Amino acid sequence: MxxxxxxxxxxxxxxxxxxxxxxxxxxxxxxxxxxxxxxxxxxxxxxxxxxxxxxxxxxxxxxxxxxxxxxxxxxxxxxxxxxxxxxxxxxxxxxxxxxxxxxxxxxxxxxxxxxxxxxxxxxNWPKYLAQEVNVKISPLRRISEKSTICDAKISGHYINSFMASADAKESGFDEPLLLDHKGAIAEGSVANIFFVSNNNLVTPQKGKILAGITRQSVIELAKDLGYTVQEKEIFSKDIVKFKGAFFTGTASEITPIKKIVLEDGQEISFDVNVVEELKEAYARIISEDSMDEKEWFTMI
Ligand SMILES: Cc1ncc(COP(=O)(O)O)c(C=O)c1O
Incomplete structure (x- = not known):
């Protein structure tokens, strides 16, 4: 209430x-x-x-x-x-x-x-997702750019997020991961996704996803920390090669992913520790210790 x-x-x-x-x-x-x-x-x-x-x-x-x-x-x-x-x-x-x-x-x-x-x-709304999450590829596809303007944050679009989230929760997972109509990875129900390997971040490109403001902030932060960042199409079969994965979003901030279960039931486990550096950098920005050198804040 x-x-x-x-x-x-x-x-x-x-x-x-x-x-x-x-x-x-x-x-x-x-x-x-x-x-x-x-x-x-x-x-x-x-x-x-x-x-x-x-x-x-x-x-x-x-x-x-x-x-x-x-x-x-x-x-x-x-x-x-x-x-x-x-x-x-x-x-x-x-x-x-x-x-x-x-x-x-x-x-x-x-x-x-x-x-x-x-x-x-x-x-007051505490962090939306748990500290670390287990994820299932959703049987429901993300809304398509052929049906609506899918990078607009329109209320009705969230039927798609709600249904995918309900399915994931009913199957015992914390969050769904939705594919686009081509079968490429799109995003979570209310969060964007990144994969990590050795200072390299990979995330789905803009167009079919909501262009998250946390996503953009993480890209900028990661580049400052010396990561390379690629925005490109990623398919389920590609994700086994990554060491880590995480969601980004205003409500959920940076949330490491422990496991993704693919549509065929294959389980891919990730090391949540590889997300730690970015998570800490983001936490510094939004915490009392922040030096706010990026001028990302409008003060009251
Ligand atoms: C579908 C979807 N994707 C991604 C995000 C993350 O966007 P942002 O970082 O701007 O909160 C959200 C959050 O609102 C969302 O609803």
């Missing part, structure tokens, strides 16, 4: 979560016609700061443009609302969720028939 006294933002007003009512006729609720972001604020050495806020807001507006949603607020206003909500809720670290969706003006499939609503909430 969420604290119903949390101060949230809805269409120009700050109000308590319990008073932020929306109609059951909301288009976004029926069809998933909304776009959202998952952002984190951390308490770092010089105070509370939002991690890569500009990049998240840019992606929110990119997703909205693909869904033909016109966001009422400017990028700067969205950023300021996120910062203001942290202040109003006295939160030093938090998960921030902006959600923009088509309202209850109409239930048809007609562009322009609905107004857009903006909802933003901030709350």
């Amino acid at each position: 969420f604290d119903e006294n949390l101060i949230v933002y809805l269409n120009g007003k700050y109000l308590k979560l319990k008073d932020a009512n929306i109609s059951p006729m909301t288009h976004g609720l029926h069809y998933g016609t909304g776009v959202f972001e998952g952002i984190r604020a951390y308490k770092i050495k010089k105070g509370t700061g939002i991690f890569r806020l500009t990049e998240h807001t840019n992606r929110l507006f990119y997703s909205a443009s693909k869904l033909r949603l016109e966001i009422s607020e400017s990028k700067e206003e969205i950023n300021n609302i996120c910062l203001e909500l942290l202040r109003k809720n006295n939160l030093e670290s938090a998960y921030i969720r902006p959600l923009i969706y088509f309202d209850d003006s109409s239930l048809g499939m007609k562009i322009g028939a609905n107004k857009t609503s903006t909802f933003i909430v901030v709350f």
